[in-house]
Amino acid sequence: MNQREIIAILRGLRSENAIAVTDVLINAGITKIEVPLNSPDPFVTIEKMVNHAGDAAQIGAGTVLTIAEVDRLSDIGAAMVVSPNCDQDVIAHTAAKGMASYPGVFTATECFAAIQLGATGLKFFPAFKLGPDGLSALKAVLPADVATYAVGGVGPDDFANWYKAGVTGFGLGSNLFKPDWSIDQIETAAQSAVTAFDRVFG
Template identity: 25%
Template sequence: MDLLAELSTRRALCIIRAPAIPDPVGLARTLVEAGIPIVEFALTTPDAPRLMEQAARVDGLILGAGTVMSAQDARDCVNAGATFMLTPGIRPDVAEEAVRQRVPLILGAMTPTEVATAVDLGATAVKVFPAARLGPAYFADLHGPYPDTPLVATGGLNAENAAAFLAGGAIAVTAGSGVVGPKLAAESRFDEISQRAKEFLAALA
């Protein structure tokens, strides 16, 4: 799986973070069918590795693990079927494990120094957070010193503002609670999630 190619083509990935996910297979299938097959299960969700194991059965799903904080987290996620990982910040131990396992990694960063550190640690792409607070122009600014670094915008994005971050230079944007709200996921309200996902994608066109 070429993560950069998928991000460039899809331009969106979805973050799932909820107090409970009773039907991870149904949720993952809903997102794939709605057009957002790149999906991150955050480890802040209870029992996330088990949920990933179940979701991994869904055809067409590009399964990622988010909020990966340690090398053990990384191993658990890969064993659960994750094909890429994301961190909220610079995590050298996770980066080392990702390189060892040959799994694409998106390291979190905010400052130019952190972006450089992420690149040095072998990040496939850099997740810039909190994007909505920093603004789309910040991505254009980062591409001044780092013109070839793939940047993913995350934090506070929605159908109203996400396209501006792509225009600013992000390779992809994240759909979070605006698409998969914690309550919607916990209650398996897949029709609403599907509609929100389609609206998010339509706004990027």
């Protein structure tokens, strides 16, 4: 599986488009894919994607707020749980279920709480408010091996500055996908994001 650290955030994805969008992203080299739970019929969509490409990509949900949602995602074979917040119960339960956990954090307190509970990586959200300088300051005290993702108001044009600050990867939403975009538009955006990532991260 390709290891580019780009998480595709498919907010608003409809089930009937799920397979085509999943294939386009994987073919472009993006293999971490989340469908936020405030999308239409998200569990149906995620299960469809997992059954189609769960062996080729890490597929899961975003905007996960409860352990009941974690259980439902586990039941349909999802591999990833992404949240906007640092909920201790959700993080611990996700880890216990064997799924990757990406909780939203912003402060040192939230970062260390998430790490202690078994988070796979830290989702800095909203990243544009923290900025690369803020991440750099936090990286000075975080364990060197912890994965960090900038999410929210960050696009391919910002990759280089965040890379210099030590970020691991990015979560891309509207830079990568909009519900009314054609498959060709999504493909172009995905290829552009991958090209920008490879240029910066080598």
